Amino acid sequence: MVSESVISARDVRMSFPDGAGGHVRAVDGVDLEVARGEVLALLGPNGAGKTTLLDILLGLTTPRSGDVSIGGSNPRTAVQSGMLSALLQTGGLLPDLTAGETVRMIAALHADPADVDEVIDTAGVRAFASRPVGKCSGGQQQRLRFALALLPRPEIIVLDEPTAGMDVSARHEFWDRMRAQADEGVTVVFATHYLEEAEQFARRTVLMNRGRVLADGPTDEVRARAGAAYVTVSWDPTAAELAQVPHVVRADREGARTTFRTEDSDGLARYLLTATDARGLTVRPASLEEAFRLLTEDSATPGETERPVVSADSEEVRV
């Protein structure tokens, strides 16, 4: 398949006043290329800059600097032509309209909308189409927003935490519907703070924190980095012994205990227990938040005992 870029962002920057006279860099020099038909997860904790970046891609926010091109034109043109659409995180609905009326009303504002009834079925809105939006559950409102996103028959769909407020089965069902869209060749970019969602649905993941891209590559690879674990043993190695230990990202010694951060806890544990005299081994997986923090630290200030790290700002790994 020819890899043709449909979303192209170069050195995009955006900052907001922080209320204390300074500025918060919400998006701080992001580069992003998304190929046609790609499914990409934008993974990051709250406040990572995901929503701001998506707003910029949609033309809802004008970046302070940088270039954004959607299918060769600017975001606003892409939206008006119906090429690009989105499911937004909050608000966006009138409580006194019914779900069905909302779909019809927004359909009137698209140049070449899909058939309203078809969209209502595809997005699973049929069951509550005549209910006022204000009386719909969070999951139902999310399905309605999905229907609105499908109306312009988009080639690119941007989703900002689409399953927020959904229970497990609703989440499952939502991704099934989304997968059907992706199978049709629709390019999907979604923001999430669930690592599982990125793993299950996206082949490529972009890891973001504090407005910067920390990692960008196949989800498995990013997960390996984000899904780091800590292995702690009682061991008093020499510097040479320490240097031989495989799979180690970082080592910290605290008294008689040595803690390794690793991307392969099994391999490391096997080595420590068979090739060295380390004892009392414990393994603790790093939480996603922790992984984000560690990745940020790695790219900023290398510690003293640190071993060579897979650099967070290394070349992009493309699918």
Next chain:
Amino acid sequence: MTVATNPRTHVRGGYSLGRYIAMDFRRNLRNVGNSFFVIVLPTALFLFFGASMDWSGEPVGVGNVSAWTMIAIASYGAAMATTSMAGSAALEIQQGWGRQLALTAMPHGAFIVAKAAIAVAMAALPVLVLNLAGVFTVADMPPGVWLATVALTIAGSLPFAFYGLAIGLSFRSDAAVGAATGLLVILSFLGNAFMPLDGVLLDIGRFTPMYGIVALARYPLTDGDLVSMGGAAGSDPLWMVLANVAAWTVVFAVACLLLQRRRTTRR
């Protein structure tokens, strides 16, 4: 079944603003509370105070007291309509519906056109209903004067769109817009709309926002002459009436401008 087919060319610019306006108008009309206060209440007020009093048939200017009352109550209904329409439009935009609309083919300016059209239509409703009620009861004016007052009543409600917008922009709540609409009862009383004022109240009333638009709508009927319970009536020159309307329009419009600027710089 999926909706998207790929690749495909898109037609540009074919959105239907007319259909959006019609649907949004229906939505606002369906809002029972709103429609009651905008249409039913003013009509009831007129039927009670304007059409069934002993003095309803007394002559005023080129018509009668009933017509004089009808015009003012219609102004009150129309101002309520534009206030609540503009106020709720400001809330819609701020509560995220604006973001939803920004993801359609409709340009931002078209939303303002749509809302203006809906506000005028909503303002026209109480005016038409009240004037019909007037036709079928005792209100009396020459046909030409009647048409002129109807047009002036609807036009006079437009400054109150800025008033509603300013409230919506500063308080960002439905309750505030409701309160602003409710406040129009007091402003209408001070604006000489419900009963003829005299003395100090009239002196104060002349400087309040409803006074100008009510006096302007009545101008074809009265030529500016005031009606008084006591018999000692004065007259408002046209320039004074227009100055009131212009001044309050500027005040409300500038307030909107300042609030909008504050909102955008804060982001």
